[in-house]
Amino acid sequence: MAKLSPCFLLCCFLFIHIPTFTQSRQPSYAEQQETDRVTNLPGQPPLKFRHYAGYVKLRPQDSKALFYWFFEAQDGVSNKPLVLWLNGGPGCSSVAYGAAQELGPFLIRSNGTRLTFNKFSWNKVANILFLEAPVGVGFSYTNNSQDLHKLGDQVTAADSYTFLINWFKRFPNFKSHDFYIAGESYAGHYVPQLAQLIYDKNQGSSPDSYINFKGFMIGNAAINEPTDTLGLFDYAWSHAIISDQLYDKINKECDFKQTNNLTVQCADHMKGFMDAYANIDMYSIYTPVCIKALGTRRTFPKLPVAPRLLSQHGIWHMLPRGYDPCTEEYVEKYFNREDVQSALHANLTKLSYPYTTCSGEIQGWNDSPDSVLPIIQKLLNAGLRIWIYSGDTDGRVPVTSTRYSIKKMGLKVKEEWRAWFHQGQVGGWVEVYEGGLTFATVRGAGHQVPVFAPRQSLSLFTHFLSANTLPSSRF
Incomplete structure (x- = not known):
């Protein structure tokens, strides 16, 4: 039998192995970015900057993936800082609120069909990254339902940190930018806790995991339960929302330092306090409420967004959240559209529940310290x-x-x-x-x-x- 020539053997080797090399090649970061780039968002006004959206899987051994929406600065992208924005709740979406109702470049101001350009968007002065965390919020998900029973401040900080490390691998061109975090409400916990984790991890870290962190900004933030609660009642009294009599009873019967020990008398006064806010928006006391939403207002999960002295009363979760409930309805309608989800590379796993501004899937909250x-x-x-x-x-x-x-x-x-x-x-x-x-x-x-x-x-x-x-x- 004739021997096969060395050239023939080499050609066969290459023929067999070249497809293997091609299949195993990982996409470059530029290709990954292009995959996440948003180009045909329904109702989007004309723009001159790029934006991206999609999922970042956290760890190979678990089933979690967090959803983000990232807007480059309107000009001078390479010279402007990178800012991560977080909303609170816990359990409320930074995309549905921060991006779509507050400080993003596209605001949902109508019945879910058209976006309005925000002349005061924060991406005028920075590159802005919105993150839906933890899993169960917005489009972020887990394939292990047990994860939804293990959530709390510590898990949220750890998962958000892992998200950032992996996000910078996809967007390494932003790794050298000055990095800040901003947020509001219960992000008064999220932001300092994530900031501390970044600071601690940066000590002695490798260049691959170092984050160029410079500081943070938090607004109307829950940061210290006893004084937060005391100020809640003082504000209501000083703004003529509760009576002198109720205010005096609250101060006499309720212990702001032991907020988990609620006496019968204090509980009765708490209900009176909530009744005083029942017909106005606690989150913006001088603005009108959405009349058409009054008869259909939903209840929300009993998560520790409420002060502990008040969280035992279901009426707390009937109050407006401060975001215009009319606008909230439009936001949910918009993000539940299949063409919108496709444009944002969202809901790829076809979640079994609809998109909501605040999660109904989170099964409790395991840790929430009194003070940060x-x-x-x-x-x-x-x-x-x-x-x-x-x-x-x-x-x-x-x-x-x-x-x-x-x-x-x-x-x-x-x-x-x-x-x-x-x-x-x-x-x-x-x-x-x-x-x-x-x-x-x-x-x-x-x-x-x-x-x-x-x-x-x-x-x-x-x-x-x-x-x-x-x-x-x-x-």
Whole structure:
């Protein structure tokens, strides 16, 4: 039998193995980005910047994938910082609220068919990344239903950190950018906890896992349960929402330091407190409610968004969340459209439940510390930039609560309380503390400051990023 030539053997080897090499090649980061690029979003207005959406799987050994929506800055992409925005809840979507109703470039303002360009979008001054976390929120999912029983602050921070590490592998061109985190409400827990995890992991980390983290900003944020609760009642009384008699009874019968031990008398007063807010929007006390939604208002999962003194009352979860319930209906209608989901590369696994602004799938919340003040103090000592802001017409985490909580830290005042200005008008008031903390109010804004004061919120955000003091004069 004739011998096969070496050339023939080599050709056979290449013929057999070349397809294997081709099949195993991993897509480049540019190809992965292009796969996630959003190009045909229904109702999208004309634009000159790119945006991306899709899933980032967390770990090979688990079944979790978190959904993101990322908007490049409107200009100067390579020179502007990267900011992660988180909404609270826990269990509410940063896409449905932050991106679509507050500070993203496209706002849903009608019946779910058309998007409105936001002239005061925060991507005018930064690259903005919105994340739906934890799993069970929005389009983020897990294939293991047991994961939904194991959620809490620690899991959310760990999963969000893993998301960032993997996201930077897909978008390495943003890895050298200054990185900040911002958020509101229960993100008063999410943001400092994630910030601490990033800071701790950065110590001695490899270049591959290092995040160029510079600081964070949180608004109307739950940060210290006892003072948050005390300020809640003081605000309601000082704004003529509850009577002198009820206010005196609450202060006499309720122990703000032992919020898990609710007496019968205190429970009765809590119901009276909730009744006082039943016909207005606690999250923006001077704005009208959506009349057409009053007869169809839904109940929400009993998650620890409520102060512990109030969480035993089902009426808490009947109150408006501060986001216009009319707009919320439009948002859910829009994100449940199949053409929208296809354009955003979302719901690839065909979830068994509809998209909702706040999750109905999360089965409890396992850990939620009373206070994150020690974390804030630790990160101030580390030299990170930290700003806390407060819309002053929010009754849920009111300005009184935030002032009491900051006072609890015992910081020395560097620049005393004064007005700050935007376009010739008072935008709010500000105080700066030794060690790097800035506290600012936004005049006339409710719980979701960018909704109620878009111009002032963009100005506040811009000054935070540049580390410049807020304007002290009218002109």
